[in-house]
Amino acid sequence: MSMTDPNDPRRNAAWQAAQQWRARARQTPRGPLGGLKLILTWLLFGMLLIVGTVLGLFFLLIGWAMLPIMRYRMKKRLEQMRAEQADDVGSGFHYRETHYRTRTGGEPHREQQVLEGDYEVKPGDRDDR
Numbered sequence: 001m002s003m004t005d006p007n008d009p010r011r012n013a014a015w016q017a018a019q020q021w022r023a024r025a026r027q028t029p030r031g032p033l034g035g036l037k038l039i040l041t042w043l044l045f046g047m048l049l050i051v052g053t054v055l056g057l058f059f060l061l062i063g064w065a066m067l068p069i070m071r072y073r074m075k076k077r078l079e080q081m082r083a084e085q086a087d088d089v090g091s092g093f094h095y096r097e098t099h100y101r102t103r104t105g106g107e108p109h110r111e112q113q114v115l116e117g118d119y120e121v122k123p124g125d126r127d128d129r
Contacts, residue, residue, distance in 0.1 A: 009015045
């Protein structure tokens with residue numbers, strides 16, 4: 001094969017990249033210092049993984065320990081909100097919406113309270129005056 005052959009693997013970008021990797025690999029320092037650096041790098045990486053895992057487990061346990069405390073606080077807050085809502089029943093929007101005044105014959109104002117729900121008027125109960 002000659003250098004002008006278009007199918008020559010040496011003209012391929014992947015082949016050239018592989019050759020560059022080989023050249024770099026040959027340039028790495030051989031001997032005790034190169035191996036020592038590699039071992040220290042892997043040990044450092046392993047220690048970082050272990051520390052990260054331990055920290056993750058620690059925070060997981062803290063979260064699990066705080067769950068009952070947070071549940072208790074949320075329960076107390078919900079009870080307080082329910083108590084405040086029960087105190088405010090008379091002045092809430094819902095009460096004003098369903099409470100209105102009507103004008104009838106001789107009475108100037110008569111208050112009527114309407115309760116929400118489904119009502120059925122039976123034929124015998126009707127007041128036809």
